[in-house]
Amino acid sequence: MWRHGLLSLKRSLGVATEWRCSAAFGQTYPLAAPLSNVASDVEGDDEEFRVFIVAGEPSGDVIGSRLMGSLRRLSPKPLRFSGVGGANMEKEGLNSAFKMEDITVMGAAELVPHMFRIWRRLRQTVAAAIDFEPHVVVTIDAKGFNFRVLRSLTAAYEKKKEQPPFLVHYVAPSYWAWKGGDARLDTLKEFVDHLLCILPFEAPMCKAHGVGATFVGHPVLEDAYMNVSSGDSNANRNWEMQGFGNKFRDQHSLQSDAKVISVLPGSRAQEVKRMLPLFRDAMHRLAEDYPDITAVIPTPQSSIVTNMVQESVSRWEVPSVILPAASDLEKYDAFAASNAGLCTSGTAVMQLLLARVPSVVAYRANPITEWLIKSRTKLEYISLPNILLNSPVVPEALFGECTPDRLAFLLKQVLEDQKMQEQQRTAAEQVLCMLAPPSSSLMYSADASLLAADEHSQKPSMAAAATILDFFGLLDRPKKSPISY
Template sequence: MRSVRQSTEGARTIKGTSFYQHFLFSQRIERFHFSVVHSARTYFPFKGERGPINIFSRRGVCTCKVFIVAGESSGDAIGSRLMASLRCLSPQPLVFAGVGGPLMEKEGFQSQFPIEDISVMGLVELIPHSLRLWRRLRETITAAIAFKPDLVITVDSKGFSFRVHRGITEAYAAKGCCRPLAVHYVAPSFWAWKGGEDKLKGLSKIVDHVLCILPFEDAVCRASGLGATFVGHPVLEEASVVTTADGKPQNGPFRSSRGVTFRQHYGLETGSTLLSVLPGSRLQEVQRMLPIFGEAVNLLQKSVADLKVAMPTPQCRLVTRRVEELVATWRVPVLVLPAASDTDKYNSFSASSAALCTSGTAVLQAHLACVPCVAAYRAHPLTEYFIRRRTKLKYISLPNILLDSAVIPEALFGSCTAGQIVSYLRPLMENKELQKKQLLTVEKVKNLLTPPVIEMPRCSAVASHSPETSALLRKPSIVAASCILRLLDQRTVKLACRAEA
C-alpha cells in the first residue's frame, strides 16, 4: 500500500497540469484504492471503539458527506447496518447527518428530530399529524441542503422519503446545480396496488437508484426507467442470530440453548407455555392492536395451561411506555422486553411455542426464526376500505405473498377479532402437523430473499468460493453498501468526464 500512498501524494503535487487532469488521475488512484480496501475490510474487519478501523486510511483524502433519512423503527435498524457497512467498505472517511433513531445515532450522527415525529402510517391516521409532518419535512429538506451532501439515502417510509428527494431536487434545480446522488433503500410496494407500476415512471426524476429487498422488484423498476438492484431482505441479517453453526435455521420449540437460557434468565418455568406477542413498532399500531391481542390472550388462557407472554418492544420509549400501560390489565403474566435488540427478540422466539404478530416485518422475523405464527392487522375503517378497493394482493404477510399460499394464518380488518385470532392460534400451538407444514417453507422463503453473491474485486487474494466469503458477500447491508459505492464511483467519473469535455 506504500506505493498507493506515494502515488496519491504525487497526484496532489503535480504542477503544470489542469485541475481536471489532476482530478481524473486522483480518481483512478482512488478507484484502485477502493478495490484494495474493499477486499481488506471485508475479510479483515479490524474494529476499534468506534467501529471498523480503516487500516489504509491516509491524510488528505476528502470526506464523503452522506445525508440519510429513516422514518420508523425498522428503517432505523436497516439504516444503522447500512451505515456500518458503508464505513467498512468506503475508501474515504464518511460524515453522516439526517434523521434516524437510536440505532443510527449509535453509528455516529445526531438526528435532526425524534424519529417518532414522522413514524405514522395510513390515510385517515395521517390527518391529525399532517401539520407536524409538513414542518418536519421542510426541516429535513433545509438541513439536507445546508449539509451539501455527496449522497442522499432514504430508507423506506416512501411518502416522506420521496417528498424529501423532490424537495432537494427542486432546490438544486433552482440554483442551476447538479443534485447529489439520490438512493432509496426498500422499494415502495408498487406491486401491491392497482396502477402502482405507473407511479414508478416519475420517480426517476428525483431518485437515481432503488435498492430492492424483494426478488421481483428490480426488474419492474428497470422496466419503468428507474435504476434498481436486488440487495436481499434486511431481516436475513437479524435472523442469523438463530442459525446453527452450519448456517441452517433451528427447528422446533426450544430451538437451541438460547431458549433454555432465556427462560432461566427471566425465571420462566420449563413446563410453561410461552407466546411471543409483537404488537407493532408504531404507536398507532400498538394502541389499535394490543387491546385485541389482550382479549385473544385472555381467551387462549382458558385452554392453554400456564400461559405466559413475552413482548419485545421497539427502540422507542414512547411505544414501550404505552405497551406497559396497556398490558398492565391483562390476566396473563407478560414479560415486556423494553427496547429489545435483535438478540433479545430472537431469544424470546427460541423460547416460545408460537408468535402472534401485527402484520409487517415481525411476521417474517418469526417465520425465519422457525416459530409458528399468526398475523393480524386492523386499521381505520376508511383506510381498510381503500385497501380493499385498491390492492391486488390476496395476502398481506410477506411469506404468503412470496409463496402465493396461505402458509401463515391472517386475521385482517373486520375479521381481526379475539375469537378469530384464537381459532388460528390454538390449533397451531397444539397440532404438530400444522406447525411442521408452516416451518417446512422457511428455507424456501429464506432462499427467495437472499441476494446473489456480489462480485469480488480482481485484486483480492481471498477465494470467493469459500463458505465464509460467500455468506459475507450475501449480507444485504454489504450488498447495498457495495452497490451505493459503485454508483458514487460511476457518478464521480461521469461528472469529471463531462466537466473536462
C-alpha cells in the same frame, strides 16, 4: 434538465446479471448490478464521503444503522453522516435532526391529525440536506415522507441550476401490489436515481420502467449472522436465527412445559394502540384452554411505545414478560422460548419466520384506511410469506375478521396442529431462500467484484453499501471475478 441529464448517464452504465434461488425452485431472477464507476468530486478534492440518510420508522432505523456500518467498513474515505434516524442509527454516529417518532405515522386517515408537524419536519429535513452538501442522499422505506423529501430536493437543486446529489431509496415501494401501481412506478425516475430492492422481482420491474435498481437481499436475513458470534458459523447459511430458549425460560422463571406466546403488536405507537387491546383479549381467551400460558412482549427502541406497552400490559390478567427496548439477541431468545407468535403484519412476521416460530398475522387500521387498502390492492394476502408463496401458510386475521375470538382460534390451531407447524417451517426455508442476498454462498456463486472479501460480504447491508460506493468509484474490486457474464 440537470436531473434528466445525470439520470441518462447513470442508467446507461447499468449491467444486468442473474441469480438462481435453488434447485428446489428452479427460478431465475434478473439482477441489476451496481452501476459502473463514474468520476465525481469524491475522487477529487473531497477528503470525506458525505451521506445524508433518512429513516422514518423503527424497521428503517435498523436498516439504516446496518447500512451505515457497512458503508464505514467498505469506504476507503472517511465518512460523515447527517439526517434523521432513531436509536440504532444514533449508535452508529448519526446526530438526528429531530426525533424519528415525529414522522412515524402509517395510513392515510391516521396521517391527518399529524399533518402540520410532518410538513414542518419535511421542510426541516430538506433544509438540513441542502446545508450538509451530501454526495448521496439515502432514504429508507417510509415512502410517504421520504418521497416528498426526494421530490423537494430535486426541485430545490433544479431551481438553483445545480447538480443534485445521488438520490437513493432503500426498500422499493410495493407498487406491484396495487392497482395502477405501474403508472406510479413510472414517476419514480423523476426524483429517484437508484432503488435498493429487498425482493428479487422488484429490480427488473423497476428497470423496465426506467428506474435504476439493484436487488440487495431482504434485511431480516442479516439477523441470522448474529448466530456466528454465538458459535454457530453455519446458521447464516441456513437462514435461521437460533436463540437460547432454555436460558430465556430460566431467566424469567418459565416452566419448561408452559405455553409461551411471543406477542408483537407493532413498532409504531398508532399500531400498538390499535392492536394491543385485541391481542390482550385474544390471550385472555386462549388462557381458558391453556391456564399456564405466558405472553412475552419485546418492545422496540422507542420510549413512547415501550411506555404504552408497559402501562397496558400491567393490567393484563394473563402472566406477561415485557422486554423493554429489546435487543435483537433478546428478541430471538424470546422467540426460541416461544411455542407460537402473534404479530401485527410487518417486519415481525419475517423475524418469526427466521426463528422458525409458527405464527399468526393480524392487521387492523382506521376504517378509511382499511377501505382504501381493500379497494386498491391486487393481492389476496398481506404478509410477505403468503404473498411470495401465493398460499395462506401463515394464518391471517385481517380487518373485520381480526377479532379476539378469531385470533385465539388461529393461535390454538398453530399450537396444536403439527402439520401446520411443519408447513410453516418448510415455507420459512423456501421464502428465506428467495430473499437471500445475491452473494448467498450456497444459493449463488458470489460476484466478488461487488463485495468485500471478508466474513461480512453476504450481508444485505454490505450489498447495499457496495452498490452506493461503486457508483462513486469507491469500491475496491479484485482483478478476477468467479463469475463470467
